[in-house]
Amino acid sequence: MxxxxxxxxxxxxxxxxxxxxxxxxxxxxxxxxxxxxxxxxxxxxxxxxxxxxxxxxxxxxxxxxxQSVSTGSASPGFLLLKVPVTAPLTRSVSEVRSLIKEAQDKEMVALGLDPLHTKSSAVRLNxxxxxxxxxxxxxxxxxxxxxxxxxxxxxxxxxxxxxxxxxxxxxxxxxxxxxxxxxxxxxxxxxxxxxxxxxxxxxxxxxxxxxxxxxxxxxxxxxxx
Structure with missing residues (x-):
């Protein structure tokens, strides 16, 4: 079979x-x-x-x-980022982390959670x-x-x-x-x-x-x- x-x-x-x-x-x-x-x-x-x-x-x-997205609108759960390739890598990585964290905090607030007391890794954001x-x-x-x-x-x-x-x-x-x-x-x-x-x-x-x-x-x- x-x-x-x-x-x-x-x-x-x-x-x-x-x-x-x-x-x-x-x-x-x-x-x-x-x-x-x-x-x-x-x-x-x-x-x-x-x-x-x-x-x-x-x-x-x-x-x-x-994903690498150069044009268009971001779908839910994604951020469209423009990263300068001439900038120091460590700085760009740090800035990307900050932007993602900010977006995650907004999602948690929308779910009625307190970002200061909730780890984003423990939350499934829809x-x-x-x-x-x-x-x-x-x-x-x-x-x-x-x-x-x-x-x-x-x-x-x-x-x-x-x-x-x-x-x-x-x-x-x-x-x-x-x-x-x-x-x-x-x-x-x-x-x-x-x-x-x-x-x-x-x-x-x-x-x-x-x-x-x-x-x-x-x-x-x-x-x-």
Whole structure:
């Protein structure tokens, strides 16, 4: 079965959004999420399918690193700076830091925070810097699939019965029939699925990774484990 490739920044955001929706529905994750709602102030209530949500929320994410902008208007979350290349580097760097700090202070004031008593590094200023290369997209996707199914079934034991239900659920999907790597079953007489202990342990690891990723998302962080 062809395995999905999670490479683009949009695909990483899709995973993040799906974990966010998971956090909204699970009571213990929602408790942590409620304590960090400022990180998701502009994300909405999670009711929209991702593609619909993305059309109106993609500007929340910076999908590139440092940018050099010579003309045009700055998008939200950016400063347009004109830096003289003939000036001493140390002075220019110091001035850039001061300008960024000033802009961050203004954002914090707009959020009702006191810049004198809040570190800017601890505040998510409405936009998200996405570091997709640091996220192992395929593994996180596998973890999302397994932990979501585990939660749908009210957190059962991870055993052959769960592995069978997971395989059956994945097999019913209309657009994809792949399985997380390493959990393809063998078949006993009569067509019954069989999973060995190594496969059960792999599924358990997927579940644990998915739960850890969900906990991180509930705290305003990207879905990593």
């Amino acid at each position: 062809k395995q999905p490739q999670i490479k683009s920044d949009k695909q990483f955001v899709r995973l993040w959004y799906e974990f966010y929706r998971l956090c909204l529905r699970e009571r213990d994750l929602r408790h942590s999420l409620d304590a960090n709602l400022s990180a998701y102030a502009d994300w909405g209530d999670g009711s929209e399918p991702f593609d619909q949500w993305w059309r109106t929320h993609k500007d929340l994410f910076e999908l590139a690193g440092v 936009r998200v810097e996405l570091a997709g290369k640091e996220l192992r997209g395929k593994n996180i996707y596998d973890a999302l699939i397994v932990v979501s199914h585990w939660l749908d079934l009210s957190r059962p034991a991870i055993n052959p019965a769960f592995a069978t239900s997971l395989h059956q659920m994945l097999g019913k999907r209309k657009r994809s029939t792949w399985l997380p790597h390493g959990i393809e079953p063998s078949y006993e007489e009569g067509g019954l699925m069989s999973f060995d202990q190594d496969q059960i342990r792999k599924i358990r690891r997927f579940k644990d990774r998915g739960w850890k990723a969900a906990q991180n998302v509930s705290e305003g962080l990207p879905p990593h484990y």
